[in-house]
Amino acid sequence: MEGRxxxxxxxxxxxxxxxHRYLLEEIAxxxxxxxxxVAAWQERLRPTLRELLGMPEPSxxxxxxxxxxxxxxxxxxxxxxxxxxxxxADVVAYFCTPHDRPPPYPTVICxxxxxxxMHVSIAxxxxxxxxxxxxxxxxxxxxxxxxxxxxxxxxxxxxxxxxREQAQAATSPHGCHDAAMQALMLGRxxxxxxxxxxxxxxxxxxxxxxxDLSRLGVMGNSGGGTATIYAAALLDRVRFAMPSCAxxxxxxxxxxxxxxxxxxxxxxxxxxxxADVLGLFAPKPVVVVAGRDDPIFPLLGVRTAFDxxxxxxxxxxxxxxxxxxxxxxxxxxxxxKAWQALLELIE
Numbered sequence: 182m183e184g185r186x187x188x189x190x191x192x193x194x195x196x197x198x199x200x201h202r203y204l205l206e207e208i209a210x211x212x213x214x215x216x217x218x219v220a221a222w223q224e225r226l227r228p229t230l231r232e233l234l235g236m237p238e239p240s241x242x243x244x245x246x247x248x249x250x251x252x253x254x255x256x257x258x259x260x261x262x263x264x265x266x267x268x269x270a271d272v273v274a275y276f277c278t279p280h281d282r283p284p285p286y287p288t289v290i291c292x293x294x295x296x297x298x299m300h301v302s303i304a305x306x307x308x309x310x311x312x313x314x315x316x317x318x319x320x321x322x323x324x325x326x327x328x329x330x331x332x333x334x335x336x337x338x339x340x341x342x343x344x345r346e347q348a349q350a351a352t353s354p355h356g357c358h359d360a361a362m363q364a365l366m367l368g369r370x371x372x373x374x375x376x377x378x379x380x381x382x383x384x385x386x387x388x389x390x391x392x393d394l395s396r397l398g399v400m401g402n403s404g405g406g407t408a409t410i411y412a413a414a415l416l417d418r419v420r421f422a423m424p425s426c427a428x429x430x431x432x433x434x435x436x437x438x439x440x441x442x443x444x445x446x447x448x449x450x451x452x453x454x455x456a457d458v459l460g461l462f463a464p465k466p467v468v469v470v471a472g473r474d475d476p477i478f479p480l481l482g483v484r485t486a487f488d489x490x491x492x493x494x495x496x497x498x499x500x501x502x503x504x505x506x507x508x509x510x511x512x513x514x515x516x517x518k519a520w521q522a523l524l525e526l527i528e
Contacts, residue, residue: 205436212452214460219497223461226453231415233446234373240267246385256327259303266381273343275303275335279327286332287396290382291322294403295441298342302335307342318513320402325516336382338375338408361442371443375408376415383418395420402426402514407444414461421527422462425470425514426478431455433482456489464499466526468506470519475512502526
């Protein structure tokens with residue numbers, strides 16, 4: 182009939198997500214773990230993942246580390262510092278050491294997600310770090326680390342907090358969007374750049390000389406949890422990992438509802454699912470943290486992904502090195518349960 186679209190087989194499929202959902206159900210990631218030698222499988226997948234992330238090449242740039250200020254908190258000492266990651270990309274961070282433990286310090290690198298920045302980790306206002314504020318959802322990661330006898334390096338992730346876009350004339354209201362899109366045009370990803378910054382952070386910790394590098398881990402919630410997963414997968418110097426509210430099947434999370442652009446890695450589903458990515462960390466200790474009522478990383482998808490991850494760990498002979506912690510709440514960190522599980526693995 183002229184002027185009308187007629188569908189012989191029922192309703193028209195007009196939403197892009199309908200096509201993508203069909204493709205998602207049909208796709209068979211080429212390097213998913215299906216059994217066998219875990220180390221040999223990791224050797225095949227890891228370089229592919231690094232290429233997909235478009236991570237910068239290892240840097241020969243001098244760190245040029247410098248202290249901006251030092252202050253005493255109830256739990257320990259906080260040093261605000263800066264170091265160079267790559268040209269025109271400097272990192273600011275806090276290094277926090279507990280009062281009740283001598284060096285060398287077991288240390289965790291802390292990564293905030295979509296928030297006002299790393300200042301949340303020390304529960305101080307961003308624009309006046311002398312002013313404390315109440316942090317919700319156990320996101321005061323550095324204070325939690327010090328409560329458990331660990332030092333903490335709190336890295337400001339690109340596009341968050343002090344490293345939010347401040348030079349570009351017109352920017353997206355979503356702080357990560359412009360950087361994520363521009364990175365794609367350059368053959369990179371924003372999450373790959375963030376993992377690179379973690380690697381440079383490890384360079385900084387190594388140069389300090391007061392860190393126990395055999396007990397060096399990474400943790401974060403949401404966008405910080407995502408960077409934690411990829412850092413664990415690709416950075417050999419990471420010894421334990423604690424991603425929170427970020428680990429879930431791609432099908433049930435970033436491929437089903439709106440998520441920020443920095444969660445996406447072009448072409449990844451052609452090769453691997455989320456469990457395969459974190460499975461690159463086996464057999465080292467990992468605690469996956471989830472919220473029972475998290476709406477953007479749903480628990481059903483978390484359990485499915487964790488079952489797949491557990492199979493990789495079992496095949497590597499490290500079944501007990503892989504834990505799932507579920508908090509009774511939403512999209513947040515759960516300090517007491519998470520740290521209890523971690524310390525059972527690494528102490």
